[in-house]
Amino acid sequence: MTKKKMDGLVGNMMIAQSGGPTMVINESLIGAVLAAKKQKTIRKIYGSLHGIQGILKEQFIDLGRETVKTLEAVAATPSSGLGSVRKKPTPEDCAKMFEVLQRYQIRYFFYIGGNDSAETAHIINEEAKAAHYALRCFHIPKTIDNDLRENDHTPGFASGARFVALAHMGDNLDNRALPGVKINVIMGRHAGFLTAAAALARQYPDDGPHLIYLPERPFKIQDFAKDVQKVYKKYGRCVVAVSEGIADADGTPIAATYTAEVDSHGNVQLSGTGALGDLLAGIVRNKTDITRVRADTFGYLQRSFPTVASPVDAEEARAVAAFAVQTAVAGDVDGSIAIRRKPGKAYKVYFERVPLRNVAKETRHMPASFINKAGNDVTKAFIDYAAPIVGPLPAMGRFKAHRVPKA
Amino acid sequence: MTKKKMDGLVGNMMIAQSGGPTMVINESLIGAVLAAKKQKTIRKIYGSLHGIQGILKEQFIDLGRETVKTLEAVAATPSSGLGSVRKKPTPEDCAKMFEVLQRYQIRYFFYIGGNDSAETAHIINEEAKAAHYALRCFHIPKTIDNDLRENDHTPGFASGARFVALAHMGDNLDNRALPGVKINVIMGRHAGFLTAAAALARQYPDDGPHLIYLPERPFKIQDFAKDVQKVYKKYGRCVVAVSEGIADADGTPIAATYTAEVDSHGNVQLSGTGALGDLLAGIVRNKTDITRVRADTFGYLQRSFPTVASPVDAEEARAVAAFAVQTAVAGDVDGSIAIRRKPGKAYKVYFERVPLRNVAKETRHMPASFINKAGNDVTKAFIDYAAPIVGPLPAMGRFKAHRVPKA
Numbered sequence: 001m002t003k004k005k006m007d008g009l010v011g012n013m014m015i016a017q018s019g020g021p022t023m024v025i026n027e028s029l030i031g032a033v034l035a036a037k038k039q040k041t042i043r044k045i046y047g048s049l050h051g052i053q054g055i056l057k058e059q060f061i062d063l064g065r066e067t068v069k070t071l072e073a074v075a076a077t078p079s080s081g082l083g084s085v086r087k088k089p090t091p092e093d094c095a096k097m098f099e100v101l102q103r104y105q106i107r108y109f110f111y112i113g114g115n116d117s118a119e120t121a122h123i124i125n126e127e128a129k130a131a132h133y134a135l136r137c138f139h140i141p142k143t144i145d146n147d148l149r150e151n152d153h154t155p156g157f158a159s160g161a162r163f164v165a166l167a168h169m170g171d172n173l174d175n176r177a178l179p180g181v182k183i184n185v186i187m188g189r190h191a192g193f194l195t196a197a198a199a200l201a202r203q204y205p206d207d208g209p210h211l212i213y214l215p216e217r218p219f220k221i222q223d224f225a226k227d228v229q230k231v232y233k234k235y236g237r238c239v240v241a242v243s244e245g246i247a248d249a250d251g252t253p254i255a256a257t258y259t260a261e262v263d264s265h266g267n268v269q270l271s272g273t274g275a276l277g278d279l280l281a282g283i284v285r286n287k288t289d290i291t292r293v294r295a296d297t298f299g300y301l302q303r304s305f306p307t308v309a310s311p312v313d314a315e316e317a318r319a320v321a322a323f324a325v326q327t328a329v330a331g332d333v334d335g336s337i338a339i340r341r342k343p344g345k346a347y348k349v350y351f352e353r354v355p356l357r358n359v360a361k362e363t364r365h366m367p368a369s370f371i372n373k374a375g376n377d378v379t380k381a382f383i384d385y386a387a388p389i390v391g392p393l394p395a396m397g398r399f400k401a402h403r404v405p406k407a
Numbered sequence: 408m409t410k411k412k413m414d415g416l417v418g419n420m421m422i423a424q425s426g427g428p429t430m431v432i433n434e435s436l437i438g439a440v441l442a443a444k445k446q447k448t449i450r451k452i453y454g455s456l457h458g459i460q461g462i463l464k465e466q467f468i469d470l471g472r473e474t475v476k477t478l479e480a481v482a483a484t485p486s487s488g489l490g491s492v493r494k495k496p497t498p499e500d501c502a503k504m505f506e507v508l509q510r511y512q513i514r515y516f517f518y519i520g521g522n523d524s525a526e527t528a529h530i531i532n533e534e535a536k537a538a539h540y541a542l543r544c545f546h547i548p549k550t551i552d553n554d555l556r557e558n559d560h561t562p563g564f565a566s567g568a569r570f571v572a573l574a575h576m577g578d579n580l581d582n583r584a585l586p587g588v589k590i591n592v593i594m595g596r597h598a599g600f601l602t603a604a605a606a607l608a609r610q611y612p613d614d615g616p617h618l619i620y621l622p623e624r625p626f627k628i629q630d631f632a633k634d635v636q637k638v639y640k641k642y643g644r645c646v647v648a649v650s651e652g653i654a655d656a657d658g659t660p661i662a663a664t665y666t667a668e669v670d671s672h673g674n675v676q677l678s679g680t681g682a683l684g685d686l687l688a689g690i691v692r693n694k695t696d697i698t699r700v701r702a703d704t705f706g707y708l709q710r711s712f713p714t715v716a717s718p719v720d721a722e723e724a725r726a727v728a729a730f731a732v733q734t735a736v737a738g739d740v741d742g743s744i745a746i747r748r749k750p751g752k753a754y755k756v757y758f759e760r761v762p763l764r765n766v767a768k769e770t771r772h773m774p775a776s777f778i779n780k781a782g783n784d785v786t787k788a789f790i791d792y793a794a795p796i797v798g799p800l801p802a803m804g805r806f807k808a809h810r811v812p813k814a
């Protein structure tokens with residue numbers, strides 16, 4: 001027996017994943033499992049399949065029986081190994097869940113996800129208190145959108161950002177080879193962080209993306225067409241990175257007129273369709289004299305593509321989950337774990353427990369210091385912020401291109 | 408001086424890139440340049456910017472002056488380092504080009520590209536003969552579509568295929584986490600090779616893509632909806648890989664009704680739009696009771712994304728170009744270089760010169776042995792064909808998933 005005093009809450013643990021998958025969400029899952037294995041007060045380690053839906057349906061797997069080899073293989077694999085769900089629990093759901101959790105002697109509950117999942121954890125936590133059910137309820141941060149409050153950045157973001165940057169490095173060269181206007185639509189409902197990461201692709205002065213449009217600034221069709229025309233005049237080509245969440249001055253998403261699908265958290269479905277890209281390409285064709293205009297929507301690849309995860313992101317995703325488990329065991333507490341950046345030149349982070357309500361529901365946005373005045377690009381402050389977490393990117397080769405003198 | 412006899416045609420060399428970029432097209436460019444540097448009969452090594460357009464505009468760079476370091480950096484970089492073009496030369500263009508090439512003392516001409524670029528090389532070669540202009544004119548194969556006749560496979564395909572396979576590995580897990588129907592639209596105007604490569608993503612029996620639709624088989628909307636419904640019933644989800652070039656029984660591309668853009672080779676523009684994916688998603692929503700339906704169009708990323716190129720592909724792209732230069736210098740010949748696969752169990756290739764007309768214009772398709780009877784999947788023969796050139800793919804981890812007994 002260890003000399004460290006046990007705080008007394010002995011029981012089983014339930015962990016689940018919720019919301020959109022990321023490339024490193026399994027690092028958090030495995031980080032929590034490996035940390036839990038070391039805790040005397042945690043007996044069984046159960047995983048609920050597809051978030052809280054698995055609790056309601058009593059669909060659990062015994063993560064304590066998985067070998068370290070399997071755990072590590074899953075950690076290195078993108079997307080949610082336990083399956084995911086987008087579901088906001090009702091008070092009736094909570095009552096049913098406590099009945100189930102009680103039967104499985106669950107005292108520790110961890111929910112890996114974004115702001116909606118934090119809201120779910122917050123609801124469960126409040127309902128548990130009201131029902132006098134002793135549950136240490138924690139949210140573990142995850143979202144490629146990078147829009148969780150309290151956090152400097154969130155696990156999953158840097159890997160998605162790495163995909164977006166790499167994609168733009170290649171796409172910029174494609175556009176340079178066959179000039180025209182290329183519009184790339186990137187995920188991000190309300191926050192432009194992931195779209196902004198396209199700027200990391202730039203290595204030469206004429207490299208795209210030449211324009212970046214974020215949900216944080218109203219999108220004006222006339223200005224957009226003018227911006228594109230101006231870049232095209234200068235470089236003979238133009239690469240545009242645009243967030244799926246761009247909205248007009250009234251806050252209506254430009255893409256919203258094309259879909260009526262809404263999830264149980266009230267979010268309009270923006271991904272999984274090429275409509276916004278095609279709309280923007282049509283605007284350029286109609287409002288300029290440019291003929292070669294193409295649009296790509298990066299879609300789900302940016303959150304699930306294997307082999308491109310940021311090592312810093314993977315490491316932090318694992319560490320923050322281990323910290324959540326250690327915190328839950330150490331005292332009679334609940335909350336979410338926030339990632340904070342230490343001031344100073346060298347990149348360093350630390351973790352801090354914050355109240356669930358501080359990260360639930362509402363999201364944060366790109367700070368003004370990250371966006372240029374014209375609202376069509378990012379600033380150096382954003383590059384300085386994102387570069388250390390995205391990690392070094394491969395150098396793109398280019399000829400010195402000595403012109404052959406006229407014969 | 409070397410003892411090897413020089414065949415007498417001393418002069419400068421012009422090389423250019425044409426058509427859609429690939430991840431390894433610069434390997435061919437640098438392979439040719441490095442091989443040319445070793446030839447006594449080749450004096451200057453010039454690169455024409457944007458294919459034959461650079462010849463007409465006299466825009467050349469001196470590749471002989473680039474350092475090996477720069478050459479190697481460009482070789483490892485996706486997309487066409489010299490720029491590209493889609494242009495079919497007229498007899499007037501040819502006459503103008505010969506006037507320019509003569510002034511720059513060009514005796515060796517290499518054109519890296521697909522079937523349209525081979526047609527361009529063929530036209531230039533025939534016009535050169537008619538004009539009695541001594542020119543050793545070669546086409547060097549390149550196309551992610553893998554549809555060049557005479558070739559077992561073409562440089563660029565395996566790297567594009569690797570992207571498509573990796574993308575489906577991640578996307579299959581995304582779809583497993585948040586079940587529904589996911590449709591992925593993949594490049595390929597007439598040949599389904601690249602779409603077929605999605606099958607390489609499968610590692611577990613229930614892995615997607617569950618359905619694969621190719622341009623080689625007529626696409627029937629009713630059958631498509633039935634296929635999806637059947638898979639969804641079995642797995643509770645369905646991942647579909649579909650070629651942008653799928654066409655109805657009359658040969659009309661399903662996507663063609665959505666675009667009127669046609670290039671100078673007469674090709675309808677299919678890429679750079681999400682319309683086909685959205686159309687197919689709409690069909691599933693309307694003809695089944697499945698609600699969560701998403702579509703992604705992989706777009707230009709599959710030909711330009713850095714860090715995922717197949718090493719076998721990169722090596723062959725370089726070697727085939729070097730072979731073209733060596734062949735051009737060795738005798739009074741012209742042609743294209745074809746990649747052939749040696750019979751036998753171990754993967755091995757060899758190169759062979761073929762007449763330009765054999766690869767120009769017309770394309771080849773997936774052989775019937777690569778497509779299943781129902782026309783909605785590939786066969787093991789295709790996997791055996793593609794696996795050695797795409798290279799080993801990372802293993803996706805999965806829990807053993809011991810179910811927790813009911814409490």
